[in-house]
Amino acid sequence: FYFxxxxxxxxxxxxxxxxxYFPAGIVLALLLNEIASPKFKRAVQTVTYMPHFIxxxxxxxxxxxxxxxxxxxxxxxxxxxxxxxxPFMRDPAWFRALYIGSELWQNVGWSSIIFLAAVSGIDPxxxxxxxxxxxxxxxxAVHITVPGILPTVTILLILFIGRFMTVGAxxxxxxxxxxTFETADVIQTYVYRRGILQADFSYSAAIGLFNxxxxxxxxxxxxxxxxxxxxxxxx
Numbered sequence: 001f002y003f004x005x006x007x008x009x010x011x012x013x014x015x016x017x018x019x020x021y022f023p024a025g026i027v028l029a030l031l032l033n034e035i036a037s038p039k040f041k042r043a044v045q046t047v048t049y050m051p052h053f054i055x056x057x058x059x060x061x062x063x064x065x066x067x068x069x070x071x072x073x074x075x076x077x078x079x080x081x082x083x084x085x086x087p088f089m090r091d092p093a094w095f096r097a098l099y100i101g102s103e104l105w106q107n108v109g110w111s112s113i114i115f116l117a118a119v120s121g122i123d124p125x126x127x128x129x130x131x132x133x134x135x136x137x138x139x140x141a142v143h144i145t146v147p148g149i150l151p152t153v154t155i156l157l158i159l160f161i162g163r164f165m166t167v168g169a170x171x172x173x174x175x176x177x178x179x180t181f182e183t184a185d186v187i188q189t190y191v192y193r194r195g196i197l198q199a200d201f202s203y204s205a206a207i208g209l210f211n212x213x214x215x216x217x218x219x220x221x222x223x224x225x226x227x228x229x230x231x232x233x234x235x
Contacts, residue, residue, distance in 0.1 A: 002190075006186060006190050009183060010165055010167055010186040011164075011165075013099060013100075013186060014164045014167055017103065018161075018164070020100055020104065021100060021103050021104055021107070021108070021111075022111075022156075022157070022160055024111070025108055025111030025115055026112075026149070026153060028048065028112040029116045029118075029119060030119075030141060030145060032044060032116060033141075033145065034137060047109075048108065048109025049109040049110055049113075050109075051107075052107055052109060052110035054106065056174065059106055060102075060171065060175055063089070063098065063102060063175070064089055067089050067098070068089070069085045074088075089177075090177065090180065091180070092179070093183070095175070095180045098175070099175065099184075102171075103168075114152065118151075118152040119145055119149055122148035122149075127140055130144055150230075151232040157226075158223055158234055159234075161219065161221075161222040162215055162216075164218050165187065165211050165214050165218070167186050169189050169192065172184055172186060172188075173192065176189070190207070191207050192204075194207070
């Protein structure tokens with residue numbers, strides 16, 4: 001029973017990251033590329049990059065303070081909508097949303113950098129030819145920008161799938177508590193508790209090896225699928 005709960009939580013958190021966090025960097029890069037004003041573009045980039053340089057401990061500390069029963073968020077909800085205080089950090093139903101939301105806020109700007117670099121490598125003559133043919137900004141983005149960054153997206157997606165079973169355990173260790181184990185406990189946090197806190201090294205090593213083998217198999221499958229779908233793959 002405990003194994004299936006760990007596997008379910010690990011897969012769901014990784015899947016939500018794949019569905020929401022990974023595309024967010026691509027979308028932000030495409031939007032930044034369409035900003036005409038250099039000053040405004042630099043300002044947006046600075047604002048979106050800054051959270052990445054805040055310590056993970058500080059980020060989780062801010063979440064605990066803001067989301068506490070008498071914190072800023074509950075005070076605003078109570079004042080504006082008359083909502084009763086919600087125990088965000090102690091409610092298992094909120095853990096995944098808080099984890100993914102904080103990941104987006106902290107790292108989406110940083111993850112967009114490599115996509116912006118890929119966009120800058122696209123031949124400008126392609127855009128000039130498209131404008132001559134009457135293509136607007138949206139059609140240029142769909143038919144030139146997106147295909148131009150697709151190889152980069154493919155490589156990063158393969159690497160992301162290779163890390164599919166290794167959810168950010170450091171952040172989860174800071175965020176979770178025994179009340180939220182139902183949705184927060186993943187394979188890596190269980191390995192930490194079993195191996196480090198309980199000193200059961202052989203059992204935790206076996207679980208870690210199992211996790212590594214699954215990750216390696218997923219990497220092989222993702223690379224093979226990318227090779228069948230196009231020329232871009234890791235090897």
